[in-house]
Amino acid sequence: MNRMIKSLLTVAILLLVCTSCSSTSDSGTSEAGSTTLLLSAAASLSEVMDQVIASFHKEHSNIKIEVNYASSGTLQRQIEQGAPADLFISAGEKQMTSLVDQGLVTQVVPLLSNELVVVGGSTLQLTTDTLEQLLQETNPSFIAIGEPDTVPAGQYARQALDSQQLWSVWKEDVVFGKDVRQVLAYVEQGNADLGFVYKTDAMSSNQVNIIHTVDEALYDPIIYPLAVVSTTKAPEAAQLFYDYLQQEQAIAIYKQYGFTVAQ
Template identity: 45%
Template sequence: MKQLKIMLFAIFLFLAMGGCAPTNPDKMNTVVLTVSAASSLQNVLEELAVEFQKKHSYIDIQYNFGASGALVKQIEQGAPADVIISASTEQFNKLNMAGLIQEGTTLISNELVLITGNNGSVSLQKIEDLKSNRVEKISIGAPSIVPAGSYAKQALEHLDLWTELESKFVYAKDVRQVLTYVESGNVQAGFVYHTDAIGSDKVKIISTINEEILDSISYPIGIVNHAGSPTEAKKFYEFLQSEEIKDIWVKYGFTY
């Protein structure tokens, strides 16, 4: 009987100590991390999520891709988001000024390019060729919400082409839609990011917009103040800035 009591006590002690053991994060319940990101980041971020989850398998990355202006409005209205990556410093600063970002920094940069379809019926050599009567439709993102569209407008105004070309514009909800319009032949040309253009085998780059006539295209990243999972948001925020994944950013055409 005495031996039985000792054995039961030992088992109880073992179980009690096991309950105090450190928790293995990989065995925790899944944490869903909501990341709102510019549409132009879709391909690279999907690959980066796979890399991140190799080390943090309990964190499930859920992306919300869209135009930066639309994403900002969603967060302003209280939509769930842990991290935001914008293609516009101006849009990102709206959240900063409203006190909705607890930590932020510049992550990467990009370039704006003019593209046309590989099988297009119109031959374009430079931006000025858009004035040709043969060019009937040019797609750009809606400047009020799509940073790529805002950058395109800035460049065309600098070149005194905006007013002359305005009747030809087909506005898109985001830069990915611009790319789709050009790929499908629905428009003869469009303004997208360099990273979008090199990711498609259906378009070719006509011209890269000179930085001298365009604001620097930077992508700020921030942790949202009302983040539901701030600890995990911090892990992902730091991961995207780490040297270990620099080559992935570069592979997709971003400057890191």
């Protein structure tokens, strides 16, 4: 009888220990009282957001931020399909508006803005006043842009080319990238002569030159909206990071990387 009681007590103690150590691996929870948030962010934000997150972590070491970088359209579809995410930053308003209409995000606010430029290889030294002049003088074999349906930078590039009646002339020479960073890589690696990217992407590379700044009147304003995903499992932590992304510490980092604060 004593042996049986002893065994039952041992099992009970083990169960208590296991229960106290258990945790979930879902977005929004972690061990030892800390919290993990998942941020879905446009690929063009990769460098600057890594720095903002490092700055945030210095003040809030108990909140870990994991990031899923991809094209805005890809991230939109992931959220629509129920993939875990706590916050979303798109490189275009179209993707965010679709999620708002479905009730999948809340607290949408314009966060950043950017410019559209055309880059060429680092040996190409040229500046032009118009897109038509640019294409005439370079006569490119391949022009890289993001896939317009899923990549906002590609959408803006197509708008600019269409507005100058140049899309129909050059569309056979266009190669599409899955996100703006792939477009940049095409030019860096010599797989495309020209690429339409954001100014901040061009600034991040020493392998390309900006050879044309696209007239902002030719495309929709480039706005990066920020939102909280409605299904977040850690609303308080998400709100804390959401607020931090709009504070002076973060704004200073955005400006270092060439972004401007959206008005």
